Amino acid sequence: xxxxxxxxxxxxxxxxxxxxxxxxxxxxxxxxxxxxxxxxxxxxxxxxxxxxxxxxxxxxxxxxxxxxxxxxxxxxxxxxxxxxxxxxxxxxxxxxxxxxxxxxxxxxxxxxxxxxxxxxxxxxxxxxxxxxxxxxxxxxxxxxxxxxxxxxxxxxxxxxxxxxxxxxxxxxxxxxxxxxxxxxxxxxxxxxxxxxxxxxxxxxxxxxxxxxxxxxxxxxxxxxxxxxxxxxxxxxxxxxxxxxxxxxxxxxxxxxxxxxxxxxxxxxxxxxxxxxxxxxxxxxxxxxxxxxxxxxxxxxxxxxxxxxxxxxxxxxxxxxxxxxxxxxxxxxxxxxxxxxxxxxxxxxxxxxxxxxxxxxxxxxxxxxxxxxxxxxxxxxxxxxxxx
Numbered sequence: 001x002x003x004x005x006x007x008x009x010x011x012x013x014x015x016x017x018x019x020x021x022x023x024x025x026x027x028x029x030x031x032x033x034x035x036x037x038x039x040x041x042x043x044x045x046x047x048x049x050x051x052x053x054x055x056x057x058x059x060x061x062x063x064x065x066x067x068x069x070x071x072x073x074x075x076x077x078x079x080x081x082x083x084x085x086x087x088x089x090x091x092x093x094x095x096x097x098x099x100x101x102x103x104x105x106x107x108x109x110x111x112x113x114x115x116x117x118x119x120x121x122x123x124x125x126x127x128x129x130x131x132x133x134x135x136x137x138x139x140x141x142x143x144x145x146x147x148x149x150x151x152x153x154x155x156x157x158x159x160x161x162x163x164x165x166x167x168x169x170x171x172x173x174x175x176x177x178x179x180x181x182x183x184x185x186x187x188x189x190x191x192x193x194x195x196x197x198x199x200x201x202x203x204x205x206x207x208x209x210x211x212x213x214x215x216x217x218x219x220x221x222x223x224x225x226x227x228x229x230x231x232x233x234x235x236x237x238x239x240x241x242x243x244x245x246x247x248x249x250x251x252x253x254x255x256x257x258x259x260x261x262x263x264x265x266x267x268x269x270x271x272x273x274x275x276x277x278x279x280x281x282x283x284x285x286x287x288x289x290x291x292x293x294x295x296x297x298x299x300x301x302x303x304x305x306x307x308x309x310x311x312x313x314x315x316x317x318x319x320x321x322x323x324x325x326x327x328x329x330x331x332x333x334x335x336x337x338x339x340x341x342x343x344x345x346x347x348x349x350x351x352x353x354x355x356x357x358x359x360x361x362x363x364x365x366x367x368x369x370x371x372x373x374x375x376x377x378x379x380x381x382x383x384x385x386x387x
């Protein structure tokens with residue numbers, strides 16, 4: 001058992017402690033009126049966890065984010081409490097990666113090398129609970145957790161030297177390869193949020209890397225493809241979206257709440273000699289022959305849904321604006337102007353996500369010149385206006 005990385009909660013927010021000031025009206029979005037809370041202000045990179053990863057507590061009060069010193073790749077992970085508006089460091093290992101929150105909120109998990117650690121959300125004490133087998137090649141840590149909280153997914157090099165996705169069962173203390181292939185190098189592996197234990201996997205068909213691991217080509221001519229498989233490796237289905245000269249998936253997708261349904265954003269063009277446009281949000285049910293458009297307009301990019309699967313949130317890669325839409329009606333509204341520059345670095349992308357109660361949205365922004373963490377409560381009646 002290891003003690004907590006820190007016992008100190010820091011207040012870095014834009015909410016002034018003096019009662020006569022408190023929240024300043026200049027932090028409302030000028031168009032929507034949404035009250036924007038900035039939770040961090042230190043002169044270092046603060047960035048949230050990629051939207052598809054379960055990094056917030058189910059009550060919507062807390063979420064985990066990462067911090068990096070300038071010119072460093074070493075992350076420490078922190079937790080933000082939106083009620084107290086305070087943040088606290090929760091890891092201190094140089095190789096800490098990939099924190100996830102269990103579906104019931106009773107545990108946080110993260111990886112250090114091959115070791116999976118479990119953390120108490122009350123005391124922040126930590127204990128090692130599993131060692132990933134040595135015959136699996138380098139892993140980037142656990143990225144997803146099953147609905148029952150017992151199994152995890154991680155991207156690995158397989159014993160044959162290929163690339164793949166492995167499942168890890170903590171209760172049974174075992175792990176296995178469930179999907180592999182030469183282009184499974186950026187799988188965005190995700191467990192469904194229900195008892196079906198289906199796994200969503202991205203394959204970057206035609207990806208090219210040099211001998212040092214530097215990216216040469218992200219995808220081939222047809223773009224990436226999306227696949228769903230049971231976590232025992234059976235029932236493989238390629239989703240009927242993208243993989244053509246006229247349509248590509250962007251590589252931003254997740255499960256729609258607790259449904260066996262996937263939501264993703266698309267690139268499309270009228271002809272091979274025409275420019276790509278990026279304007280559609282679609283849903284696909286594994287086993288069905290066609291997708292359904294559930295949003296069309298601005299340059300929708302990163303995508304996430306509420307826990308009940310009724311609403312989606314996406315950022316626009318041309319403006320940095322954040323939109324919320326209905327999965328049922330396809331209607332959408334501007335939520336906030338994030339001010340993010342949306343450059344090459346991931347921490348300049350908003351990456352909006354719903355917290356665990358579906359009532360708050362978090363995002364990144366470098367509007368101050370330094371990437372910081374932001375969130376806002378969804379105003380009363382906002383979601384209902386979309387249905």
